Amino acid sequence: DADVTQTPRNRITKTGKRIMLECSQTKGHDRMYWYRQDPGLGLRLIYYSFDVKDINKGEISDGYSVSRQAQAKFSLSLESAIPNQTALYFCATSGKREGSIPYNEQFFGPGTRLTVL
Amino acid sequence: KNQVEQSPQSLIILEGKNCTLQCNYTVSPFSNLRWYKQDTGRGPVSLTIMTFSENTKSNGRYTATLDADTKQSSLHITASQLSDSASYICVVSARAGTALIFGKGTTLSVSS
Numbered sequence: 001d002a003d004v005t006q007t008p009r010n011r012i013t014k015t016g017k018r019i020m021l022e023c024s025q026t027k028g029h030d031r032m033y034w035y036r037q038d039p040g041l042g043l044r045l046i047y048y049s050f051d052v053k054d055i056n057k058g059e060i061s062d063g064y065s066v067s068r069q070a071q072a073k074f075s076l077s078l079e080s081a082i083p084n085q086t087a088l089y090f091c092a093t094s095g096k097r098e099g100s101i102p103y104n105e106q107f108f109g110p111g112t113r114l115t116v117l
Numbered sequence: 118k119n120q121v122e123q124s125p126q127s128l129i130i131l132e133g134k135n136c137t138l139q140c141n142y143t144v145s146p147f148s149n150l151r152w153y154k155q156d157t158g159r160g161p162v163s164l165t166i167m168t169f170s171e172n173t174k175s176n177g178r179y180t181a182t183l184d185a186d187t188k189q190s191s192l193h194i195t196a197s198q199l200s201d202s203a204s205y206i207c208v209v210s211a212r213a214g215t216a217l218i219f220g221k222g223t224t225l226s227v228s229s
Contacts, residue, residue: 004160042121042206042219043161058216090160106217108160 003027004109012115021076023091032074033092081116119144121220129226140190140207148210155204
């Protein structure tokens with residue numbers, strides 16, 4: 001979805017390096033998420049944020065940190081990358097529930113393929 | 118433990134044929150179930166979202182069903198096209214506003 005962009009799209013780095021993945025959205029959504037996807041596994045939630053002042057750990061937050069610089073921007077950092085952080089990383093956004101609809105649809109970015117050597 | 122299991126893991130069909138993908142879940146309490154399509158190298162895109170009270174929902178050639186009693190869902194694809202080749206992911210929400218639980222996906226290949 002072009003409304004959710006991720007940079008870089010591909011990155012190769014070395015063990016111990018600090019790396020930042022960035023996500024921007026033009027959908028006007030309050031909620032933003034970071035997931036990782038590994039071959040043969042479902043997407044797993046790393047961190048999520050419901051607004052600029054709200055940061056929450058997900059299922060697998062160890063080794064990661066995030067920053068919500070603005071409503072439209074949510075970055076993921078690996079302070080000291082390790083090989084088992086090699087994965088496909090997705091950012092997603094969702095808006096507040098509308099009316100009687102009891103769910104928030106999530107919209108995903110195109111992903112960042114990260115390789116840690 | 119909340120889990121979402123999908124079957125088959127992979128599937129190959131001929132263009133024009135129909136197919137059905139399965140999803141079983143043990144998520145409780147249940148809020149809603151989603152089917153996503155993920156093309157290779159792309160992010161997942163939502164196909165359908167169903168709540169407890171809905172037992173079927175269609176999106177073009179895609180029809181999802183939900184049996185909340187048996188905790189099963191299926192995604193039926195009619196008259197498959199080459200562009201249907203993708204991974205189809207079943208996702209369940211335990212409670213509105215909380216984290217989603219993703220299945221591992223079914224990889225569908227449509228050949229001519």
